[in-house]
Amino acid sequence: MILAVKNDLSSIAPKLTYDVLIENQEDSTVKATLLSLPECQGLGATKEEALNNLIQLFQARKPEIVTLEIEPAKTEHPWMKFAGMYKDDPQFDQVLEYIEEYRRELDVEMEEYYQQIETKDKTK
Incomplete structure (x- = not known):
């Protein structure tokens, strides 16, 4: 198996978009959950505060996005x-x-x- 990691470290990072689930909690707070990373959640008194907390939490993790190209193993046709x-x-x-x-x-x-x-x- 051949594994190649593409990592373009350009000076201008592209903007990424994420789907966020906004939920009103029983204690009148708001929870914002990053759907692609459900463990990444921000809480706040308002929707905006919850989103800002989520952004800060996500950026503090210093995420890195790479693209993997995995070449399939060379196999002989079964026939x-x-x-x-x-x-x-x-x-x-x-x-x-x-x-x-x-x-x-x-x-x-x-x-x-x-x-x-x-x-x-x-x-x-």
Whole structure:
């Protein structure tokens, strides 16, 4: 497995947006919870105070956001172990001939079937 961490430490940090759940508490306070990090909560007497406390708490954690690129492991297709397993079997050519003959028979049957349908449609 190959793991690559992308970390762009530019001088201007991009603004990030977060979904915040605002809840009025029974004791008349307001709780603001960062939905992506439910353990990160700010409390306050008002919505604005709770949000400001949440922002300060989040910034105090000094979060760092990185992007991981994980390359999947190279695996062989599960059917590849069967590829060519009958190439040296003396009956393999006979099996192929049987399949081809059966296919020709089915093609003839289907052609007859379509002709019957076409004939019925013309007689209506």
